[in-house]
Amino acid sequence: MHTIYLLIQKEFRQVFRNRSLLPLIFVVPLVQLLILPLAATFETKGIRLQVLDADHSPQSRALTRHFAASPFFHLVDAPPDARAADDAMMRGLADATLTIPPHFEADLLRSDAAKIHLSFDAVNSTTAGLANTYSLAIINDFNRTATATASATAPRFWYNPQLDYPTYMVPAILVLLVTIIGLFLSSVNMVREKETGTIEQINVTPIRKYQFIIGKFVPFWIFALVDATLGLLLARYVYGVPIVGSLALIYLLLIVFLLAVLGVGLFFSAISSTQQQAMFMAWFFMMIFILLSGIFTPTESMPEWAQRFNLINPFAHGIRAIRMIMLKGAAFADVRQEFYALLIYGSLALTLAINRYKKMNS
Secondary structure, rough: OOHHHHHHHHHHHHHHHHHHHHHHHHHHHHHHHHHHHHHHOOOOOOOOEEEOOOOOHHHHHHHHHHHHHHEEEEEOOOOOOOHHHHHHHOOOOOOEEEOOOOOOOHHHHHHHHOOOOOEEEEOOOOHHHHHHHHHHHHHHHHHHHHHHOOOOOOOOOOOOOOOOOOHHHHHHHHHHHHHHHHHHHHOOOOHHHHHOOHHEEEHHOOOOOOHHHHHHHHHHHHHHHHHHHHHHHHHHHOOOOOOOOHHHHHHHHHHHHHHHHHHHHHHHHHHHOOHHHHHHHHHHHHHHHHHOOOOOOOOOOOOOHHHHHHHHHHHHHHHHHHHHHHHOOOOHHHHHHHHHHHHHHHHHHHHHHHHHHOOOOO
16 A cells, blocks of 8 residues: 555645646636536527518517517518518528418407418528527417416426526536546657656566556546536536536445446557556547537437447446436436446446556556
């Protein structure tokens, strides 16, 4: 244990002597956490909507006001006819057209049913799909105020009642930033000593391989947990993200998640000859696994092969578990599958890193 303690002490000294490394560990992740939840969003606001109102009734104007009151739509000049509306869409002056036919109010009052027509510029399919979703929500809200039959219908949104996108993104980005610290710094740490030649001096000492790997592992484990703590404070007091579940359980999941991430980083460092090689492998690994992890889109909407691939994806397990604990108040029984998957993954990664580290007198 004394040998491991001395190795950990050496790693801390090396980090704190490198003044360019400290901002990368503590400042950059926090700045990213402040910016990314606002920038990494699928919300689309300011959709240019033109309204072709052929009814000119109080109800048609009320429907138009519902769209105008939404932050997702911006009303542009009303076209005089359908040809002008199509031309505006063609020239990119409008993103959507709401057509209200004649007798809209009469049909609504007579039968509680009236037809309208919505057209979207679907060159950008994501924007068009979101505009359609927003439109349906606005129309449903209009129905509740305009008809008695729909007044009893009111949707309820659990766990994120305001449908706030940063609330959905912050837990995932927190896991992402912990990953960046753990994976990239650990992947270049050992190989840096290869390039400088200091690892040769360590190789001729009686230090055993597992002691050397643990000495490399623990400091970045601690740094990542400190970053996670600062990230949780920002999530709570800057973005107002509720932390419904147990903090102890959050840290338990982060500890085993970092076991997997740092183990992979040290494995890459052990098999690499240069820092560039280690960084490339770490970047390739991180991009593939993060894009498939569900950080932006639900994994349920992915192809079946991608969902099966996520069974060996540590990021998918980590993001799912942290979201469930923070937003739903999940207990250990709810995330035990993710916990054990990360524990097995991390144990295998560390074992591979120890076995691949070449030491002359191991």
